[in-house]
Amino acid sequence: MTDKIDYTIVNIVASASLGMELDLYGIATGIDNAEYEPEQFPGLILKLTDPKSSLLLFKNGKIICTGARCEADVERALKKTLEIIKSLKK
Numbered sequence: 001m002t003d004k005i006d007y008t009i010v011n012i013v014a015s016a017s018l019g020m021e022l023d024l025y026g027i028a029t030g031i032d033n034a035e036y037e038p039e040q041f042p043g044l045i046l047k048l049t050d051p052k053s054s055l056l057l058f059k060n061g062k063i064i065c066t067g068a069r070c071e072a073d074v075e076r077a078l079k080k081t082l083e084i085i086k087s088l089k090k
Helices: 024-030 071-088
Strands: 012-017 044-049 052-057 062-068
Touching (some): 012 071, 024 071
Antiparallel strands (some): 012 062, 044 052
16 A cells, blocks of 8 residues: 555635625626526526536525636636626626
């Protein structure tokens, strides 16, 4: 038996805060890859294909990012989400 353990990172979970309130209804109606059913769950589910990840957005501006394989993918997913939100405010 060896002391070395091989492992592979397959899923990173990260949390972030945008520091602003989000209009989840507006986001859900403005993009196709979002699911929002507040009767079932208080967060909006946003599924990105590049980078492949899912994000939970909450009204208070908090975000949970799951499914990313590295920190760079988390950062790309969060930046892409912020771009989507900003584009809907115009």
